[in-house]
Every structure is written in C-alpha cells, then in structure tokens.
Amino acid sequence: MKVTKFISILALGICLVTASPLHPRQAPVGKWDIVGDSEVAAMHIVLASYKDIYIIDKVEANKIKQAKGNPAISAVYDIETNQVTPLDLTTDTFCSAGSFFANGTLFHGGGAESGLGYNPGYQSVRFITPTDPNPDWTEIPDGMTTSRWYPAMATLPNGNVLVMGGSLKGTGKNNDAFNNPTYEIWSAGGAPQPQPVQFPFLVEVMPYNLYPFVHVMPNFDNKQIIFVFANTQGILYDIETYTVISKIPVIPDGVRSYPLTGNSVLLPLKPSLNYKPTIMICGGNTEMEITSPAIASCGRIDPTEANAQWEMDNFGGTGRVMPDSVLLPNAQVLYVNGAGTGFAGYHRGPKDNPLYLNDNPTLTPFIYDPETKEWNTNLAPSTVPRMYHSVATLVSDGRVFVAGSNPQPNVELGTKFPTEYRVEMFTPPYLQTGLARPVINSVAGFTTLNTQRVQVTYQQTVEVKVTKGQTNSFITAAIIHHGFVTHSQSFSRKYVLLKVISAQYDPDNSNNLTLNLEMPPNPTILPPGPSYLYILDNGIPATYSVALTLTLDTT
Template structure:
C-alpha cells in the first residue's frame, strides 16, 4: 500500500502524487479505517504484525505492535490479511482475522475484549477470502445503539495449499457468522447461505439490506486458484427471522473472480466491475479471461412496479453540511395515495474503499425520529436526528436516502462534521 494524494483541478492537469514518508512500513494487503478524529488507522499487511496512523503526528509517528496478528497468522499461508475492521459504537475497533476477533482500544493499545472463535474453525480472510459488514446501526428499545457484525463465505482450512500445490479446488464455505459485538457475553450465530461463495463482495444497500455478489464456489483467492464462478447475487435481510433471510437474485452472465469489486451508487444501483485472476492481463487462452468491463446490478426496489413508491428528496441540497446530534428536516415528494408514513426511514451510508472482497469503512446508519408532516401537494417533511457522536459516524461525506416501503430515493451527499 502506497500513500498518495491529488489536488482537484478543472483542466485535467492534476495527477496522483506519492506522499513522502506517508507510511512507516511497506503494507501489502493491509486494512485501513477512518477514526472518530478523521485520521486513519492502517492495520497489518504481509509480514506486518502492527498498525500505524495517517496523518503522522508527534504522538503517532511510528508503527505499534499488534500481537493479535501474530496469533492469527498461518506462516505458510497468511490467512489473516485484509483483516475485517469496524469502528464500534464505543470508539474501539472490532478486528477479525482468520477465525478470531478482538475489540481493540487503539489509543491505549490494549485488547478490551476477546470474542469466541467462529464455530467451525475455518479461516475467512485472504487468501481464504470471505467478506464482512457491520450491520446497519440503529437505536434499540431503551435508546441504546447496538452493533452486529456479519461474516460470510470464505474457503476451508487448507483450500489455498490444495489449489496451489495439488490443483484440487475444494468447495467454498456456505456459512455466515453473526455476532452482537456490544453484548456482555457475545456469541456467534451461524447461518447457511443458499450458495457457497469465496471472494464474494458484501454491499450495504440504502434500505438496510445486504447484497452478496461476485466470487467462486470452489478454490480460493490468489492467482488462478478459483473455479466455478457464482453468477447469482444474494440479498440478506437482517431484520427477518433466522432461516428466512436470504433471497437469491437473477444471475449475471459475467464471471467476477479474483480482483473483482462492487460499490453502491447514488441512484441505488451497485456498480460491479473487474476480474483478473492472472499475474498479467490475460484476455485469451485462459479459463477466466481478464475482464475490464463494468455492469450495474439493480436491486428489486428499482423495478418499474416500485417507481410509484420511490421518494424524491427536495431538501436539503446535495453537498449540505450537517452537525452531530441535530434535528434535520428532510423534504421529499411522493404521490399522496402511495405514502405509508410508518414505513418511511432515513439512512446515511458511508462510501467505502473496496478491494479483495472487503469494503473498508462501509457503514450505514438508520437515523432516529421520523415525524412526518404534509407541506404541500405530494410534498412531505420528515424530522430525524443526526448521529450523536463521531464514534457512530466519523466525520466525512455520506450518502443520505429517504426510504419508503423498502424503496430508496436517489441519495444526496451530506458532510457531517
């Protein structure tokens, strides 16, 4: 991982520039996350069992050891690269590597909590590449905000060696583990996906559901080590009862294997692109050619039958600045005969940096409040409260959506600071 920046311009003259001494260590396959103060933490990487911060300050100008990365490392395979990292609502970091997890106080550099190992003992991080999301954050009964993490897919223990040295591509994992990381005695709950998947991407949708897309059903991540692409995406619905949360979607015709990616767009679609399982770009005479195309997955809420239910935000204007713990009035339009007031929510989605099946910094908040009043013909106003702290929503830009009967509006950009 290199550290770089660019200055915006309007004449096509700007270019990326490497930041001299931006990172203290060389970091391949590391994870980064934005912190409540707006800085970034960079964790791990190949043979880097430590973390550091950017930008550098007099009190944070060097790497710090993280023994957890040593404890979860398989020295032959390194099944703890791109660890899954999420900012918990208490300001500590949830870090998942291989099949284990901790809650880490990065300021005091101490482990606050050690979570149980995920049942089954199989690795979930690169190259046994599963994926993970912090499930949507919202107020629970009593006013507290709990946090849950969902880890899905991956490859069984030994899958990398089996594919690389024996040309034997074992079936991917079909299980997901879900855990309340804020519980006093957190335990994993296991679920089974309808399709086994390694190298899958998980994307939070504006209506607080999870898309699982891309990947393969056998093999592992790495050069030419995956087989049998999974063409059908799956929607995971966190609020439904266990056993009824997965819904298989219509398939794509394009295999998206190693080095593919997916990211949420402002209009509610998901941009899906890439696939390069090879050391070099190989467009012919290979099982899965390098693919540089892009396509968009449209969730069912974008079907024509849902268009009459879709809100349109009138205010605030895109690029508005909002504060913490403030009341926010959002005006939107929708045909009055279609409005169900008790089925309107407002969500904020942090944009992610996505690579190798993990969307770093991905975060969705369901804003509390929801009083709706009519302010004109087919025009309504909903009052919500913005996130109360930087632990809930680190400063930066978010996409804000009004969601009506599971159908989101187009998002507008807001900046919280």
C-alpha cells in the first residue's frame, strides 16, 4: 500500500516595525542585460501574454512604420525573440491610459493633438484583444464626449473600466481652463459615450491632479470603493452611491503626482491579513524647479482604517522623481528608473544645447520588503538613464522588462538623454541563487500552458501540479494582474497571495506535488480578466507563470 505524504504550507504575514533599516550586501546583486530594440519609444506598455508586450508611444518618427507608411506608434515586442511587429493606429495616443475589461479586451483612451498623418486622440477610445488570432487595434476617434489628456483608469469589480480626470489639452501642469474634473465608466460591448460624472475632488487638488492614483479597495460586500490620490491628498469614494466615504490626511514632504511625479502601489494582499489594503506612495518633488531634489520619502497607509495615518520612511535613502515600481513574485517591490532632481517634462531649448527639466538619473534599483520594511539598496546599477517616459513590468519568467525614456518632444538621438530604444531585462536576486526553480506542469487539468488562458472563478479551488525546485521545499503561490504601465503608474495592478489548501506528494516521485490553491474570494480583491499565476519554492519563482482569466461567471 502506498502512503501519501503531505507538506505543510504557511501563509506569509506582515510584521509591522517602525524603522526602515538598510542592510547593504558586500557585493551588488541583480543583473542588467540589454536584450533588444523596442523600435517604438516605450511610453506605455502592457504585458499582453506570457511572451508579448504591447508598446504604445505618442506620435513621433519612430524607427518602424505601419503598413500604410506612417511612423508606428504601437507595436508588439516578443520577449522570447526580441522582435518587434508594428500595430496600426490612426489617433495620437500621447499621455493616454489603459485597463482591461473582464472579457480580456484592453481598453485604451485619451491622447493629444494630430500630426504625422495621425488624427487627434483627445476623445479617442481604442480596443485590442490579445487572445484574438491576429490582434490589432480598433478605434472610435470621438468615442468620449469629453477630451482627456493624462487620465487615470481602473478595472472595476464588475468588469467595467473607470476613466477618471485629465485635462482638455496638453499642459505643463493643470489649470482651471483645461481641468476635466469628471469620470466615466465604460463596459465591454455597452452603450458608447457614457456620460461624465462630476468629481469635485479633482478641483480641490488643483493644479497637481493629472494621472491621479486610483486603487480599488478590497471588501467582502462587493462594493465598488476606490482610493483616489492626487497632489498631497486622498479620499475613499463609493462609485455606486457617488459618496466620499472619508478623507485621508495630507502626506508629508511634498507633492506626489504629475509633474512632480511620485509612485503609488497597492502592496501585496494576503489572506492571512484578511486582504488588508496598504497603499505605499514614494518619491515626487516639492516644486517645479529644475534643481529641486526629489523627495526621499515614502508613506504607507491603510485608507480603509478609521483615523488612518501615514507611516513614513526614507525611500531607502535616495530621492526619486518619476520612479517605476514592480511587484515581484516574492511579494517584494522593485523600484527602478527616475531622476534625482527636477520634474516631468520635455527639455527646453535646441537639441544641441538642451536644458533638461530632470537630471541626475537614479540608475541603481532598490528592493523593498513590505513585511520587514527593509530596503535592499546594494543592487547592480543600470547603465541606461531612464527618466521621463520610462516604463517597467514583471514578465512571466520572473525577470523585469525595462524600456523607454524620451525627455524631448520628438525623436532625438546623439544628445545627453536621447530617445531611448534599448530594452533591458533586470534579473532580480532571487534568480541568482543557483538553486533549481520549480516548474508548473498543469493548471486545472490543462497540461499545455500559455497557448490559451486558463479560466478560473473566484473562490474556486484549483489543482496545480508542480515539480518542486529544492529538497526542503517551501511552496507559496500568488496571482498578479500586472496592469497598464505609464508615467510611474500601473493602472489596475494587484498582487494577491493565494491560500494553499493542500500540497500532496506524488507517491511515485517525491519531487512532484499536487497543490490545491484557493482563488481570491471576490473581484474587489483582484480584478476580473487576465492575470498570471506564480508558484515559488523558497521565494524562487517557477520557470514561467501561467496565464489565467478570472471570470465573473460562477455557473
């Protein structure tokens, strides 16, 4: 008779401390590799599949052209081959936003003026479905009733997409004449041109209200509650009742939103903490002055708590304006890119004598551990300055895709901070241990993975078969929605640690395990639509994550 062995699984928790200690290592860790050429300047990116990244730029003379001859402003970057294929657009996508519908279609909206054969994009909406056989953009040039430049987006728990704020025209910072203090909600296949709803908060936080930070708050009542932050202030808002639930105290030290651009992240949600939401906002600046040093502080807060207060630390000891954050599979946060001085915007003056609004590039990445509140600052630096219009995202194999940087209105090469087409991959320390990585063999009965998305539902127990990486294994699982990345934002991004209900050895091969994982309890915890399943062994992610679709269908 064969005996079945079991492995116990512990849920990770957050240990709260008041300090933010630094523990530098003797030699820098992590590794940078220049792997390819984006051919389209990467102002916006989204992980569309386990191997494809969609790149979107504004109208400018990029390296490749669309089929009809215009310079391409959108393309697909293949992570495996580092090859680029142009996509067709007709409207200017400058400083727009994106988020996924529950059905897996990417909704993209807003933009700027016409040029180089492109139509104005201020009111445009665009759609692309990565699972289509030959995906490409479809557009409604005047889809929105109002113009939006620098709007924010978020996928709502019901699968619709919230579009919030922005300005009616391009501007260095917002003003009363251009301000668009409204939001609208789009549904896949729904009626076009939903009517805007007035949102007074975007008047109260003028003039620093462009690209407001928006996070959907977890709850167990399926309420559509969002945290919105701009300038130095935040609120909790109930979309269904049009009600401000509470106001959040002013964050210390300075302004955190465009053009004094900081970064906001919803830290990993954990079932052991009942999915308690913690927002962390880092960087920014105090004034629109070229030599002004970037803010070297971060604030953490749970905006759903009564009398919520900011808990501050020193951002690892280095100020950054325009930083990008990446939620890593091991529930830590990587910060890359940005500048040590100045603010977001194009250089002034001619190409041969430019005056850059931001300088002193921050080349060294930092990794923050939300559980211990410690910073690892002794990581290998990049050699590529990435400031205004830079991007970064986690990819399926656990590395980080980093691209972009274009602090000038048009393509300029051979200058101090040129239009940057080089693509880098950052290898985090967890891939440098020399230890074997686990392998995901099947999910919900599917053994051929990442050729199609595996559909799962909320609260479902999903069987996942893996080959463990190490003899003394400690298996954890997480599901990540990577969001739409632009301007130090990742719209709709969420990380959820999964409950491992059981882990059972294969009696014929003790290296193989059958896991039973419980999916998030409801769509306020993780948005419906595309996400990625990560399995880790002692903090080392599997060779590839698996593409999932969280569906609202419970039948």
